[in-house]
Amino acid sequence: MFPNLAALLDRFVSLGAISAFCKPLAENDNSKQQIYLGSSFQVVQMFRFEQIQTCREGKIDNYKAKLNFYWIDAEGKEQAKGSQLILYPQYPEVRLSGFLKGCRRAPNEHLRPTPKEARKHNNNEDGRVLFFAVTQNGLTLAFLAPAGSILAIEFLKRRESGEFENSNIFTNLPLPSRNTKSLLLGKLNQIRQHGWHESVRLDKSGNRVPYKAKNGGGYTLEALLGIIPNGRSEPDFMGWEIKAHKTSRITLMTPEPDGGMYGEQGVEAFVRRFGHSTANGTLYFTGQHKVGIRNKKTSLTLSINGYDPEKNVITDVAGAIELLTDDGECVASWSFEALLLKWNRKHTQAAYVTYESRKEAQLTAYRFLSPALAGEGTDFSKFLQALADGAIVFDPGSKVMDPEGQKSTVKARSQFRITKKMLPRLYSKFEPFEF
Structure with missing residues (x-):
């Protein structure tokens, strides 16, 4: 005792x-x-x-x-x-x-x-x-x-x-020496005071390496916080999910469909069927999809099966978010089972940090701005409600490069996004914190 x-x-x-x-x-x-x-x-x-x-x-x-x-x-x-x-x-x-x-x-x-x-x-x-x-x-x-x-x-x-x-x-x-919010804000303060940081990311061994792609803001902040990129559904820093953003539109999560044609045949077959070609021949599957509104570019409609938006309750545990054709075929779906796991594990506590970028000699540099926006207390029904209301959109960026060649390459990016002003509806407590 x-x-x-x-x-x-x-x-x-x-x-x-x-x-x-x-x-x-x-x-x-x-x-x-x-x-x-x-x-x-x-x-x-x-x-x-x-x-x-x-x-x-x-x-x-x-x-x-x-x-x-x-x-x-x-x-x-x-x-x-x-x-x-x-x-x-x-x-x-x-x-x-x-x-x-x-x-x-x-x-x-x-x-x-x-x-x-x-x-x-x-x-x-x-x-x-x-x-x-x-x-x-x-x-x-x-x-x-x-x-x-x-x-x-x-x-x-x-x-x-x-x-x-x-x-x-x-x-x-309160745990002794375990105020994770204070520890996070302290680290962010050190990063902000340093000013500009060259674009980097951590390799699997935890070493900082230069990062040349355009999406380096998030990787750089993660590297400065000691976060090694991984595909696991775990928070980034002592129980906090870290979201770096430059614009008002923020990516919440990027789960791949686990059902429908996409889940069965994969991203390449899906993009070849529903994607559109660009001048360089690359096939893209893009376009904002809102629940109940047909997307003119893809001819698909986002739907939620097994959820009552008026009562804000799940009515079918086997329900899913679905992309439907005009004749009702489900061509991609995200099961509640998988999304509930990902949402609740990643978004218990989330910190949204704004950054700016500038071009330097060979790499982009970033600096991170105060205040951070901290969200605490969420559940999957808040996500579904925001999706049903159109506050969250499915905004994919998947592509097949050189689709006619013998060595075509594929990039999958199934992302659910929200604007910064809509973030408070996802959390029980949401407020700015200076660092």
Whole structure:
């Protein structure tokens, strides 16, 4: 048992935590009824998970997201391998399940169901507090303070005094030396004070190398922050997604379709069918696509299947964003399952940084401007709602070069974009920060 909250938070930090939060439990939070985590998918992005699976086998369709979940104490940690988040989009509702099985360190005696005749709190808070922390490498750490324990009493008194900040159903807890926003702003301040930076990127070993292409602003900022480019759906810097931009139109994410003709045959076959030729012979698939509006250049219409925009709820867990021909053929689609994973893992916290560019001897140089725009707290329904309203557009830039030659080359770029002024609608909290 930890003697106080400070000792627990120190233990979380020693295990690599970059964020911590907790939930006072109610009588119906137990191993049988699962642990209720709220009525918003926003809570999902508090955790890290490996994948999301669509489940249509039970009475209620849902998504399941497996967690790398560990119970900790002062001596060590042990994985509860069955742990997962269950997302019920119809309600909506999120629950934690499978958190005890096969784990000796798990607090089994404090998470058993309370018999009906022994209930005292009418399924309200009963004094137990479940603490969570998330590490940079994606582990979820957990510790349960029993009702009446010194740790639980300390936290509840400090919460009552208004000391902590709430985030949905959770209470956020400050980690010692782990204010990630302050650390990020400190790094950005150093970068801004240096002035102009030649265009670079990091190679796979973390070495800075010159970068000559025109899109060097984002790569240069990532390199200055020590971020090695990769295709993983992980935040860039201590839980923060970093978005460098020069214009008011910002790319949110670039997921490739996983269904339709595109998903089955690939980008080249798709561009050859729907792309347009330019003077140099290159085939391009471009043009802004808004939901419900036919694009004159491509003759395709963007649609959302399995989502009710009026209620802002997912109605079909197997739904998708689709590109449709005039006769209703789905030629490209992005499943909710894949997008939900990418959106919630990448956009939990996002910093949007403006840059300027100038030409130097052989390379472009960039400087980065204050303030940064920081978005915190999002969920996939906010993305779908903005897409349905036309605030987010599908704005591709895929191409096939030398399509008639024997060695044609292909570039895939399926991007969803938004204007800067529309960014606040994607987050619960959005504000500028000087650095």
